[in-house]
Amino acid sequence: MLNQLDKALVRERIARRAEREIVSGSYVNLGIGMPTMVANYIQGGKQVVLQSENGLLGIGKSPLKEEVDPDLINAGKETVTAQEGASYFSNAESFAMIRGAHLDLAILGGMEVSETGDLANWMIPGKMIKGMGGAMDIVHGAKKIVIIMDHVNKHGTSKILKKCSLPLTGKQVVNRVITDRAVMDVEESGLVLIEIAEGWTVEEIVESTEAELKISEHLRIGTY
Amino acid sequence: MLNQLDKALVRERIARRAEREIVSGSYVNLGIGMPTMVANYIQGGKQVVLQSENGLLGIGKSPLKEEVDPDLINAGKETVTAQEGASYFSNAESFAMIRGAHLDLAILGGMEVSETGDLANWMIPGKMIKGMGGAMDIVHGAKKIVIIMDHVNKHGTSKILKKCSLPLTGKQVVNRVITDRAVMDVEESGLVLIEIAEGWTVEEIVESTEAELKISEHLRIGTY
Amino acid sequence: MKTIYTSFAEAVAEIQDGSTIMVGGFGLVGIPENLILALVDSQVKHLTVISNNCGVDDWGLGLLLKNKQIDKMIGSYVGENKEFERQVLAGELEVELTPQGTLAERIRAGGAGIPAFYTPAGVGTLIAEGEEVRVFNNKEYLLQTALKADFSLIRAAVGDHAGNLVYNKTARNFNPMMAAAGKVTIAEVEQLVEPGTIDPDHVHTPGIYVQALIEGAQEKRIERLTIRQEA
Amino acid sequence: MKTIYTSFAEAVAEIQDGSTIMVGGFGLVGIPENLILALVDSQVKHLTVISNNCGVDDWGLGLLLKNKQIDKMIGSYVGENKEFERQVLAGELEVELTPQGTLAERIRAGGAGIPAFYTPAGVGTLIAEGEEVRVFNNKEYLLQTALKADFSLIRAAVGDHAGNLVYNKTARNFNPMMAAAGKVTIAEVEQLVEPGTIDPDHVHTPGIYVQALIEGAQEKRIERLTIRQEA
Numbered sequence: 001m002l003n004q005l006d007k008a009l010v011r012e013r014i015a016r017r018a019e020r021e022i023v024s025g026s027y028v029n030l031g032i033g034m035p036t037m038v039a040n041y042i043q044g045g046k047q048v049v050l051q052s053e054n055g056l057l058g059i060g061k062s063p064l065k066e067e068v069d070p071d072l073i074n075a076g077k078e079t080v081t082a083q084e085g086a087s088y089f090s091n092a093e094s095f096a097m098i099r100g101a102h103l104d105l106a107i108l109g110g111m112e113v114s115e116t117g118d119l120a121n122w123m124i125p126g127k128m129i130k131g132m133g134g135a136m137d138i139v140h141g142a143k144k145i146v147i148i149m150d151h152v153n154k155h156g157t158s159k160i161l162k163k164c165s166l167p168l169t170g171k172q173v174v175n176r177v178i179t180d181r182a183v184m185d186v187e188e189s190g191l192v193l194i195e196i197a198e199g200w201t202v203e204e205i206v207e208s209t210e211a212e213l214k215i216s217e218h219l220r221i222g223t224y
Numbered sequence: 225m226l227n228q229l230d231k232a233l234v235r236e237r238i239a240r241r242a243e244r245e246i247v248s249g250s251y252v253n254l255g256i257g258m259p260t261m262v263a264n265y266i267q268g269g270k271q272v273v274l275q276s277e278n279g280l281l282g283i284g285k286s287p288l289k290e291e292v293d294p295d296l297i298n299a300g301k302e303t304v305t306a307q308e309g310a311s312y313f314s315n316a317e318s319f320a321m322i323r324g325a326h327l328d329l330a331i332l333g334g335m336e337v338s339e340t341g342d343l344a345n346w347m348i349p350g351k352m353i354k355g356m357g358g359a360m361d362i363v364h365g366a367k368k369i370v371i372i373m374d375h376v377n378k379h380g381t382s383k384i385l386k387k388c389s390l391p392l393t394g395k396q397v398v399n400r401v402i403t404d405r406a407v408m409d410v411e412e413s414g415l416v417l418i419e420i421a422e423g424w425t426v427e428e429i430v431e432s433t434e435a436e437l438k439i440s441e442h443l444r445i446g447t448y
Numbered sequence: 449m450k451t452i453y454t455s456f457a458e459a460v461a462e463i464q465d466g467s468t469i470m471v472g473g474f475g476l477v478g479i480p481e482n483l484i485l486a487l488v489d490s491q492v493k494h495l496t497v498i499s500n501n502c503g504v505d506d507w508g509l510g511l512l513l514k515n516k517q518i519d520k521m522i523g524s525y526v527g528e529n530k531e532f533e534r535q536v537l538a539g540e541l542e543v544e545l546t547p548q549g550t551l552a553e554r555i556r557a558g559g560a561g562i563p564a565f566y567t568p569a570g571v572g573t574l575i576a577e578g579e580e581v582r583v584f585n586n587k588e589y590l591l592q593t594a595l596k597a598d599f600s601l602i603r604a605a606v607g608d609h610a611g612n613l614v615y616n617k618t619a620r621n622f623n624p625m626m627a628a629a630g631k632v633t634i635a636e637v638e639q640l641v642e643p644g645t646i647d648p649d650h651v652h653t654p655g656i657y658v659q660a661l662i663e664g665a666q667e668k669r670i671e672r673l674t675i676r677q678e679a
Numbered sequence: 680m681k682t683i684y685t686s687f688a689e690a691v692a693e694i695q696d697g698s699t700i701m702v703g704g705f706g707l708v709g710i711p712e713n714l715i716l717a718l719v720d721s722q723v724k725h726l727t728v729i730s731n732n733c734g735v736d737d738w739g740l741g742l743l744l745k746n747k748q749i750d751k752m753i754g755s756y757v758g759e760n761k762e763f764e765r766q767v768l769a770g771e772l773e774v775e776l777t778p779q780g781t782l783a784e785r786i787r788a789g790g791a792g793i794p795a796f797y798t799p800a801g802v803g804t805l806i807a808e809g810e811e812v813r814v815f816n817n818k819e820y821l822l823q824t825a826l827k828a829d830f831s832l833i834r835a836a837v838g839d840h841a842g843n844l845v846y847n848k849t850a851r852n853f854n855p856m857m858a859a860a861g862k863v864t865i866a867e868v869e870q871l872v873e874p875g876t877i878d879p880d881h882v883h884t885p886g887i888y889v890q891a892l893i894e895g896a897q898e899k900r901i902e903r904l905t906i907r908q909e910a
Contacts, residue, residue: 025680027887047680049841049887053548054474055618057885058841062676070477070668071605071619077475078674085680085841085874087882088617090624090652091474091500092556095549099567099792100859102887118572128536129545130527136575137549140568141792171572249449251656271449273610273656277779278705279849281654282610286907294708294899295836295850301706302905309449309610309643311651312848314855314883315705315731316787319780323561323798324628326656342803352767353776354758360806361780364799365561395803553793562784563815565796584794584824593815617880649848650881 010150010180013197016041017178017224018107018148022048029053029098029138031108032076034148038107049083051103053134055094058086075134095134098141106142108135110149110177112164115211117174117186119147120166132169139170151179151208158210160184160191181205183223190214198222234374234404237421240265241448242331242372242402246272253277253322253362255332256300258372262331273307275327277358279318282310299358319358322365330366332359334373334401336388339435341398341410343371344390356393363394375403375432382434384408384415405429407447408437416440419447450611451660452640456486459634459662463492463599470555470595470626471499471509472602475528475671478619479508480603480636482664487601488515496520498555498595500548500622504528507669516540522595524548528671546575550592552625557594559628559657564593600630603666604653607637611655612646620652627657636664681842682891683871687717690865690893694723694830701786701826701857702730702740703833706759706902709850710739711834711867713895718832719746727751729786729826731779731853735759738900747771753826755779759902777806781823783856788825790859790888795824831861834897835884838868842886843877851883858888867895 015037022028022038024046030036039059042048050059052074059074060081067081074080082088089097097103112120119139122132139145152158160177177184182205183195194216196205202221206213239261246252246262248270254260263283266272274283276298283298284305291305298304306312313321321327336344343363346356363369376382384401401408406429407419418440420429426445430437453459460483463469469487473479484503488511495518502521503510510529512518520542526532535541546554547569557565566589570576580591602623604613613635615623627633635653640663684690691714694700700718704710715734719742726749733752734741741760743749751773757763766772777785778800788796797820801807811822833854835844844866846854858864866884871894 051887052618054477055621057887058879062674064678065675068670068673068675069617070670072617073475073477073672077477077671079670079672080674082617082879085839085843085886086879087843087885088615088620088879089882089885091548091552091621092625093885095552096787096791096793096859097885097887099549099553099569100790101792102790102859123574128527128533129543131523131525131545132547132575133525134548136547136573137567137569140571141549168573273449275656276849278708279852281656282648286905288909289906292901292904292906293848294901296848297706297708297903301708301902303901303903304905306648306848309608309612309655310648311612311654312648312846312851313651313654315779315783315852316856317654319783320556320560320562320628321654321656323780323800324559325561326559326628347805352758352764353774355754355756355776356778356806357756358779360778360804361798361800364802365780392804553791557796560784561799563797563818563820564813565788566794568792582795587794589794614880649845649883652880 011037013224014148014178014180018146021105021107021146022046024048026104027051027102029103029106029142033109035107035109036076053094053098055089055091056082056086058083095137098137101141101143103142105144105146106138107146107148108138110147112159112161112166113147113174113177114161114164115191117172118164119169119174120164121169123167135169139173144175145173146176146178147174148178151181158208161210162212181208192216193219195223196221197224235261237448238372238402238404242370245329245331245370246270248272250328251275251326253327253330253366257333259331259333260300277318277322279313279315280306280310282307319361322361325365325367327366329368329370330362331370331372332362334371336383336385336390337371337398337401338385338388339415341396342388343393343398344388345393347391359393363397368399369397370400370402371398372402375405382432385434386436405432414438417443420445421448422446450609450658452609453660453662456482456662456664457489459483459660460486460490463487463490465492466494467598468496468498470597470600470630471497472621472623472626474500474618474621476503476508476669478603478621478623480601481666483601483634483636484508484511488512493517494519498522498597500524500551502526502529502532505531522546524551552622554592554595555622555625555629558596559625562594564591566590567592595629597630598632600626600633602626602633603636606639606641606646607635607661608641608643608646610643611658611661612651613653613658614646614650615652624653627653632659633657634660636662638666639663681840681889683840684891684893687713687893687895688720690714690891691717691721694718696723697725698829699727699729701828701831701861702728703852703854703857705731705849705852707734707739707900709834709852709854711832712897714832714865714867715739715742719743724748725750729753729828731755731782733757733760733763736762753777755782783853785823785826786853786856786860789827790856793825795822797821798823826860828861829863831857831864833857833864834867837870837872837877838866838892839872839874839877841874842889842892843882844884844889845877845881846883855884858884863890864888865891867893869897870894
């Protein structure tokens with residue numbers, strides 16, 4: 001139970017840090033699961049338009065019980081509402097919007113990220129394959145791709161790798177990774193550590209990261 | 225003047241014959257110029273939906289003076305109205321509809337047609353090129369392509385040729401040609417004469433046609 | 449002008465063993481509920497089904513699956529269905545997974561007479577194996593071909609006798625592209641109205657794409673009811 | 680949320696010599712009249728213009744042409760304009776003619792992140808010279824690449840502050856695709872309204888595609904007035 005609570009707190013920490021990626025006035029796609037949680041932490045002053053790849057630009061709050069419309073869901077199949085100024089469209093138009101790089105930002109979950117920005121987040125060989133949904137399109141779509149994930153797996157092994165071991169969702173597509181421990185940018189020169197979460201040291205991050213990590217000159221510690 | 229009147233009568237004759245191509249319940253695109261005239265002769269009982277490639281399915285009559293909406297035109301840029309049950313859409317959707325073979329029939333004008341169904345109707349070398357508009361798309365779109373045209377040019381030379389001399393609009397795209405003198409089908413075996421207009425004989429048609437003409441077993445004479 | 453059915457059994461009667469069918473919807477939203485039920489009753493077999501998802505165990509396409517009427521499924525996400533997993537692992541069901549945007553665009557291409565196009569989705573991944581890769585402006589793209597169907601079963605909120613359709617909110621999803629990509633498109637509409645009722649500027653699917661319509665009441669099951677409390 | 684201009688001169692101020700611009704409209708229907716007039720006043724030169732037509736001698740894009748601001752024109756039909764002919768014959772104006780459906784699809788592809796696609800239009804004709812031909816299902820198709828623009832100038836009937844647009848009748852034409860294919864899209868709207876005024880199901884162009892809006896009254900000149908007499 002305590003462990004579960006910890007997990008929830010860690011997820012909230014990641015989501016709150018990810019929220020800082022969202023610039024006011026921008027168009028954002030949030031992946032299913034933890035990324036969807038990010039919406040709960042969007043700061044009051046920010047004007048953000050959230051896109052749902054099933055055909056909605058301008059996701060609003062969850063509906064009140066009496067507002068529920070079964071024809072109105074997000075990509076995670078949860079009932080939602082639409083903001084003022086929203087629009088509905090087909091999946092073809094939705095992915096034209098995504099593929100055409102009209103979204104400013106996508107925040108997606110990850111299973112593994114490589115130091116060259118490869119992302120694996122859709123299948124584990126040997127386990128039932130559920131499908132990639134829209135992830136393979138989205139990683140090539142938004143102007144900035146931010147991945148949020150745990151830094152290590154349950155065995156303590158790094159999920160930030162030299163090379164992904166799982167089948168890829170996209171190759172050289174990730175711009176930034178936010179984990180429970182650190183924030184890293186994928187740059188021409190390699191993977192750069194730019195922020196460290198509260199309670200962790202540079203040495204601990206480097207040690208728990210399989211990928212080669214360059215330390216940013218502007219590294220900030222305890223930012224979240 | 226008499227000559228002009230004759231010309232108008234000949235055009236009407238062609239248009240009336242072309243109208244017989246239109247099956248009730250079908251979707252039809254009429255090209256600019258003489259083909260547009262065909263709409264004037266559509267028999268009362270027929271339910272026909274005319275498509276205009278600028279983005280209208282269900283062209284209605286010309287507007288009364290007080291009905292004119294400058295935002296509502298056909299592909300010939302003439303003011304029109306919309307039928308009950310009409311819809312408006314973008315040019316991309318319009319040509320998706322055309323290219324995707326959803327139209328049953330297109331009736332277009334022609335400068336030259338070859339015995340293999342090549343069509344030339346958009347440019348004359350040495351003269352100013354105005355552009356092909358939608359013709360190159362439409363000839364690959366509708367399920368049946370009918371060309372209406374004069375049988376010979378003003379010098380009396382055949383416009384139904386073994387091979388087109390003018391730059392093509394489309395290769396092997398024509399299904400049927402209707403002229404002031406005859407109706408011919410493009411078939412695997414070649415160009416087949418199936419009907420002759422009033423006042424002409426088989427010999428006269430063959431003589432005024434450069435293309436090799438097969439005579440249909442079911443040839444009908446004086447049908448229009 | 450269009451065929452208007454009053455019996456769902458009749459509406460699906462032409463669908464034969466081995467047909468390829470597209471079925472609209474995203475999750476359980478926007479699916480033609482009664483057409484699917486009629487297809488189950490019809491016992492038609494060996495279907496190839498193109499749909500983003502495959503329903504849940506006891507609703508939507510999951511019912512066809514349970515009844516073993518599907519030989520092959522083309523979709524982007526099929527994870528809500530235990531029977532699906534069982535049939536795949538048992539080799540009873542062939543699956544072709546395609547990125548959602550690629551699926552939507554392949555269906556659009558099918559209806560639009562575009563035989564093939566290039567897209568970045570899937571470059572450098574498993575799904576690119578055996579596919580043609582081509583560089584445009586220094587970026588790699590995959591060649592993808594169009595998808596068509598013998599029958600498209602779609603759902604709209606309102607349809608008129610001319611075949612024009614209007615969808616409600618996110619129930620639009622794959623329905624418009626499938627309407628155009630089906631050789632025969634059967635639209636299940638919540639409300640059937642006379643031509644002239646729908647403003648021509650509000651039409652989502654022009655009537656030309658629709659061959660038949662049928663009015664049907666929808667259950668609209670909710671997969672993930674998420675509500676907020678009054679503040 | 681969007682830039683709302685009140686001066687047309689300001690609206691076009693960022694367009695520079697040598698820019699590629701898309702301009703909505705079919706004939707004179709749906710053209711952004713005041714944005715074009717402002718572009719004439721701006722004296723910006725060496726433009727590449729992508730538009731289905733090129734206006735008439737004294738209206739629409741014809742004004743830019745007369746003022747010799749266009750170096751290159753990409754369109755499908757440019758026959759309504761004598762000055763056009765003169766400039767082409769004098770070698771002052773480069774023209775790229777493309778079939779109308781191919782033009783529409785190339786612009787759609789530009790906005791949709793599709794770098795290239797295959798289409799049957801033009802196979803076996805002059806415009807296929809030097810182009811890649813490929814066979815799919817025993818039919819020949821031409822490879823065509825996407826078109827994008829630095830600026831798209833479009834017109835809508837209604838726009839809201841979130842950038843959502845609604846077009847009127849056949850004034851829709853090329854405007855929606857151009858809205859998506861412009862790096863910067865400026866929409867001239869007949870009526871500017873608050874967000875929430877337009878039903879989200881009636882939006883033709885979602886706001887994400889539009890960077891700026893300006894309200895403007897339209898003359899709406901008619902090229903071929905065709906009327907019928909009361910019966």
